[in-house]
Amino acid sequence: MLQRRIDDHAPPSRESMREAQDIFYKHLKRVGLKHTDQRDTILRTFLETRDHLSTDELFRLVRKKDAKIGFTTVYRTLKLLAECGLASAVPFPDGMARYEHQFNRRNHHHMVCTECDASVEFFSPEVNKLEEEIGRKYHFDATRHNFQIYGICEDCRKRTRRPI
Amino acid sequence: MLQRRIDDHAPPSRESMREAQDIFYKHLKRVGLKHTDQRDTILRTFLETRDHLSTDELFRLVRKKDAKIGFTTVYRTLKLLAECGLASAVPFPDGMARYEHQFNRRNHHHMVCTECDASVEFFSPEVNKLEEEIGRKYHFDATRHNFQIYGICEDCRKRTRRPI
DNA sequence: AATGAAAATGAAAATCATTTTCATTTAGGG
DNA sequence: CCCTAAATGAAAATGATTTTCATTTTCATT
Ligand SMILES: [Mn+2]
Ligand SMILES: [Mn+2]
Ligand SMILES: [Zn+2]
Ligand SMILES: [Zn+2]
Numbered sequence: 290m291l292q293r294r295i296d297d298h299a300p301p302s303r304e305s306m307r308e309a310q311d312i313f314y315k316h317l318k319r320v321g322l323k324h325t326d327q328r329d330t331i332l333r334t335f336l337e338t339r340d341h342l343s344t345d346e347l348f349r350l351v352r353k354k355d356a357k358i359g360f361t362t363v364y365r366t367l368k369l370l371a372e373c374g375l376a377s378a379v380p381f382p383d384g385m386a387r388y389e390h391q392f393n394r395r396n397h398h399h400m401v402c403t404e405c406d407a408s409v410e411f412f413s414p415e416v417n418k419l420e421e422e423i424g425r426k427y428h429f430d431a432t433r434h435n436f437q438i439y440g441i442c443e444d445c446r447k448r449t450r451r452p453i
Numbered sequence: 454m455l456q457r458r459i460d461d462h463a464p465p466s467r468e469s470m471r472e473a474q475d476i477f478y479k480h481l482k483r484v485g486l487k488h489t490d491q492r493d494t495i496l497r498t499f500l501e502t503r504d505h506l507s508t509d510e511l512f513r514l515v516r517k518k519d520a521k522i523g524f525t526t527v528y529r530t531l532k533l534l535a536e537c538g539l540a541s542a543v544p545f546p547d548g549m550a551r552y553e554h555q556f557n558r559r560n561h562h563h564m565v566c567t568e569c570d571a572s573v574e575f576f577s578p579e580v581n582k583l584e585e586e587i588g589r590k591y592h593f594d595a596t597r598h599n600f601q602i603y604g605i606c607e608d609c610r611k612r613t614r615r616p617i
Numbered sequence: 618a619a620t621g622a623a624a625a626t627g628a629a630a631a632t633c634a635t636t637t638t639c640a641t642t643t644a645g646g647g
Numbered sequence: 648c649c650c651t652a653a654a655t656g657a658a659a660a661t662g663a664t665t666t667t668c669a670t671t672t673t674c675a676t677t
Binding site: 295380400402403409411413415416419420423424426427428429430431432433434435436437438439440441442443446 | 459544546564566567573575577579580583584587588590591592593594595596597598599600601602603604605606607610
């Protein structure tokens with residue numbers, strides 16, 4: 290699924306990769322699970338992209354590195370990554386479960402174009418403040434939120450000659 | 454799915470029901486579709502509740518009024534209602550498609566308890582303002598948004614003796 | 618290094634919400 | 648009333664997700 294960026298990014302450095310693996314393997318140890326090559330490969334592949342990947346899309350990327358890794362293992366690993374905070378589900382309107390990595394990454398939200406399905410990330414500390422305020426106001430122990438804006442992206446607007 | 458309210462509400466009056474039917478049938482006429490008893494019954498049933506209903510849940514309610522109406526018709530009618538703005542999908546984390554009616558209803562958002570799955574509606578004009586501002590800032594023609602807060606509801610917090 | 622119990626793997630099957638198909642019935646303009 | 652396009656609903660298809668299970672692997676302990 291197309292994704293447009295408004296910020297730069299470099300692939301993760303060797304050491305930040307280590308750092309993330311550390312988080313993952315500490316989590317595995319904590320819940321009594323084991324370290325495997327498959328999990329390593331899947332984590333590395335996942336961190337190398339900033340896309341919003343479906344399980345199948347990640348599976349296809351993983352398969353390029355190790356064709357013997359099965360879909361089921363990718364599916365299960367993605368769940369583990371979400372458990373320890375390295376991944377989080379992004380609810381896009383295509384209905385499929387999609388994940389993005391949350392390692393060394395600036396907190397952001399998404400605008401989704403209803404015309405071309407592209408998503409654009411944006412940054413808004415105000416949204417985070419709102420979560421807090423509303424939680425306090427309604428006696429709700431808020432831990433996270435989800436905010437997405439739907440509409441027509443700049444490109445689609447230009448394409449259809451319909452200025453804002 | 455449990456839903457707690459912080460505002461009062463009465464069942465729709467006879468005349469507001471008419472008003473909604475009018476919107477629906479104008480829409481049907483516009484797109485060349487026909488008026489049927491089934492569609493009437495489904496719309497009435499849908500407007501009588503403020504819950505966030507899955508297709509199957511609405512189907513069960515509809516069935517009480519007319520046992521001959523099929524699931525497929527409910528499914529299709531819900532789509533039509535969404536088309537003309539009388540219904541809108543609410544993306545709750547249980548993964549199922551859920552709809553709430555949007556007729557004569559105050560604009561609101563949802564807090565969802567990750568412990569008991571209950572949802573609480575809240576009101577925040579600030580969120581609407583944010584949609585506008587962000588759209589303007591990023592040259593995105595924003596038409597709608599989705600904002601949900603996840604956390605632990607008051608009841609669950611009391612139950613587990615873990616004050617905020 | 619060898620052992621063995623617990624966990625991991627991956628192919629295949631199961632699940633289940635959603636969507637489509639299709640034979641039959643119905644709405645509604647003329 | 649007639650005719651045609653649309654509606655209906657049962658059944659089947661779809662497709663993402665999840666489970667099952669036989670086999671393999673990890674790793675703490677000898
Ligand atoms: Mn993102
Ligand atoms: Mn609601
Ligand atoms: Zn677009
Ligand atoms: Zn709760």
